[in-house]
Amino acid sequence: MEKISNAKEPGEVVILGVESSCDETAAAVVVNGRQVLSNVIHSQIPVHTLYGGVVPEIASREHIKRVNQVIRKALSDAGKTLQDISAVAVTAGPGLVGPLLVGVSAAKAMAFAAGLPLVGVNHIEGHIAANFIEHPDLEPPFIALVASGGHSHIVLMEDYGTYRILGQTRDDAAGEAYDKVARALGLPYPGGPKVDQLAREGNPEAISFPRAKIEDAPYDFSFSGLKSAVLNYLNGCEMKNIPVNKADVAASFQKAVVDVLTEHTYRAAEAYHVRTVCLAGGVAANSALRQAMESAAEKRGIVYSQPSLIYCTDNGAMIASAGYFAYQNGERSGLTLNAVPNLKIGEKGRLG
Ligand code: KG4
Ligand code: ZN
Numbered sequence: 001m002e003k004i005s006n007a008k009e010p011g012e013v014v015i016l017g018v019e020s021s022c023d024e025t026a027a028a029v030v031v032n033g034r035q036v037l038s039n040v041i042h043s044q045i046p047v048h049t050l051y052g053g054v055v056p057e058i059a060s061r062e063h064i065k066r067v068n069q070v071i072r073k074a075l076s077d078a079g080k081t082l083q084d085i086s087a088v089a090v091t092a093g094p095g096l097v098g099p100l101l102v103g104v105s106a107a108k109a110m111a112f113a114a115g116l117p118l119v120g121v122n123h124i125e126g127h128i129a130a131n132f133i134e135h136p137d138l139e140p141p142f143i144a145l146v147a148s149g150g151h152s153h154i155v156l157m158e159d160y161g162t163y164r165i166l167g168q169t170r171d172d173a174a175g176e177a178y179d180k181v182a183r184a185l186g187l188p189y190p191g192g193p194k195v196d197q198l199a200r201e202g203n204p205e206a207i208s209f210p211r212a213k214i215e216d217a218p219y220d221f222s223f224s225g226l227k228s229a230v231l232n233y234l235n236g237c238e239m240k241n242i243p244v245n246k247a248d249v250a251a252s253f254q255k256a257v258v259d260v261l262t263e264h265t266y267r268a269a270e271a272y273h274v275r276t277v278c279l280a281g282g283v284a285a286n287s288a289l290r291q292a293m294e295s296a297a298e299k300r301g302i303v304y305s306q307p308s309l310i311y312c313t314d315n316g317a318m319i320a321s322a323g324y325f326a327y328q329n330g331e332r333s334g335l336t337l338n339a340v341p342n343l344k345i346g347e348k349g350r351l352g
Contacts, residue, residue, distance in 0.1 A: 013086045013327065016110075017320025018071060020103030021095025021123045022149065023054045025066040028316030029078035029085070033324030034132050038077035039310070039317045042066045045190060052189050053179070060098030067106045074316060082114040089323020092120035092333070092351055093343030094150065100339035108335050119323045120333040120351035122343055123314075124151055125163070127280040129322035130311040138305055143274045145265040145293070148281030149175035149190075152261075154219045154268050155345060160325040163346035166268050167219025174257055174283045177223035181230050181253050185246050195250045196286050202251030204288075207233060209256040219268050226256050254288050262292045269302060279306040282313045 008014055012031055019026040028039040044062045048054050075081060090107035093100055104120075111118035128144045140157040143166070152174045154167040172180070175192055182191020187198070209229050212222040230253050237244045261283075269277050279293050290306055297304030311318055337352030 008084055008086060013324055014080065014084055015119075015320040015323045015327065016071070016074065016082075016085045016088050017121070017316040017318070017323055018067070018088065018090040018103045018107045019123070019126070019314055019316045019319045020063045020067060020099050021091045021093070022099060022314060023048055023059050024314040025063050025070045025103075026314060026316035026319075027071045027074035028320050029074055029080055030133070030317055030320035030324065033129070033321045033328075034136055036133055036317045037080065038074045039315055040070050040074045040077060041315055042070050049189050052183060054096070056096045056098050059096060060102060063099050063102035067102055071106065071110070082110065082116065085114070085116055087117040087119050087323065087327050089119040089121050089319050089326070090337075091123045091126060091319050092337060093123065093340035095123055095339075095341060097339050097341045100341065104337055104339050108337060112335055117327065118333045118335070118337060118352075119326050119331055120337045121319050121322045121326065122345060122347070122351075123319075124148075124153065124281075124345050126318040126322040127284075128155065128157060128278065129325065130280055130307040130315070130318035131278040131305045132321050132325075133311055133317055134308060135305045138276070138278070141274055142276035142278050142305075143265060143269045143272065144278040144280050145261055146281045147174040147261060147283035147289070149173060149179065149192075151281065152221050152223070153345065154265055156268070156272055156274065161329045161331070161348075165345055166272070167217065167221065167264060169221040169223060170214065171222050171224035172227060174221070174223060174261060175281070177227045177257065178283065180227050181250075184231050184234055185249060192283060192286065195254060196288070198247050199251040199254040199288065202245065202247030202249070204251040204255035206245065206248035207252040209233075209252055211256055211260050219264050221260060221264065223257065226253065254286070258286070258288045258292045261289060262296050265293070266296050266300060266302070269300075276303040276305070278304075280312070285309045285312040
């Protein structure tokens with residue numbers, strides 16, 4: 001079908017973004033990469049809470065049930081129809097293959113039916129792009145700390161679409177460590193926000209948990225030793241019949257994570273002479289990390305950006321924003337676009 005009318009303002013690029021890489025079915029309409037007209041998120045948390053974590057097969061089925069209605073609502077909240085849209089952007093990876101396939105298939109079907117360009121987006125690049133939404137003056141180059149459930153990276157965004165990975169986790173992602181420690185503390189999934197909450201009542205200096213240093217890679221992370229130290233501490237208390245102050249454990253664990261993330265990020269900014277730092281990913285919603293990153297920036301006179309909480313965890317607006325900049329760079333995916341569960345930051349070749 002041909003695109004028959006064009007209700008866009010001259011100079012306006014209107015992107016419909018679709019996200020389904022994990023346990024949120026989300027869609028949004030964003031103008032010129034920064035102005036959000038709608039942002040609809042259907043969270044599957046209540047479904048997965050029963051199992052203590054995301055069950056990929058159940059997630060896929062939930063996405064199938066919701067994806068069309070979420071997209072329809074994103075369009076109607078924005079007061080747009082497909083004819084007003086310049087391109088459809090969709091998360092192609094990284095993520096869970098089944099959930100990714102649902103969003104990719106929906107986006108391909110829409111692009112085909114409405115004769116619209118299709119842009120495959122990297123989920124992590126989407127998290128970084130969340131910073132463009134509320135900070136109209138933000139431009140690369142900047143250093144981004146991306147901390148989510150599946151990934152922890154320090155990235156130098158040199159230009160739109162050009163990324164250099166300076167550091168990454170060797171084992172668990174920061175959010176994964178939060179979720180595992182939460183489970184050990186008897187807190188329900190998703191554990192990150194619950195640990196954050198509990199930590200506010202605890203003493204971050206109460207227990208000395210390790211901060212891993214990796215000799216040959218100063219910006220890499222390792223959180224599995226920290227997670228094991230927390231588990232060992234809890235087991236030790238149980239065996240010796242010592243009562244556990246869970247708030248102190250949460251606060252001390254959180255301090256160890258936040259110290260390492262913050263220190264590595266600003267060390268990278270200094271080494272690469274970058275004067276702007278951004279925070280991104282689900283763990284960017286963490287109150288202690290937000291505070292530490294902001295005050296470290298202030299101390300160093302660095303320009304700092306962090307998204308509002310709604311743009312930290314998975315959402316369609318960040319995908320539409322990243323999709324806009326990719327679209328402006330001339331990037332297009334064909335209808336052969338596939339889900340790429342292990343897509344790397346900056347990797348364009350596998351985006352159809
Ligand atoms: O980015 P995201 O929504 O999904 C992935 O791309 O992985 O991140 C989800 C992760 C989960 O591990 C969740 O526990 C963590 O972000 N998270 C938090 C907080 N809010 C979400 N971790 C710590 N403190 C929070 N307030
Ligand atoms: Zn995410």
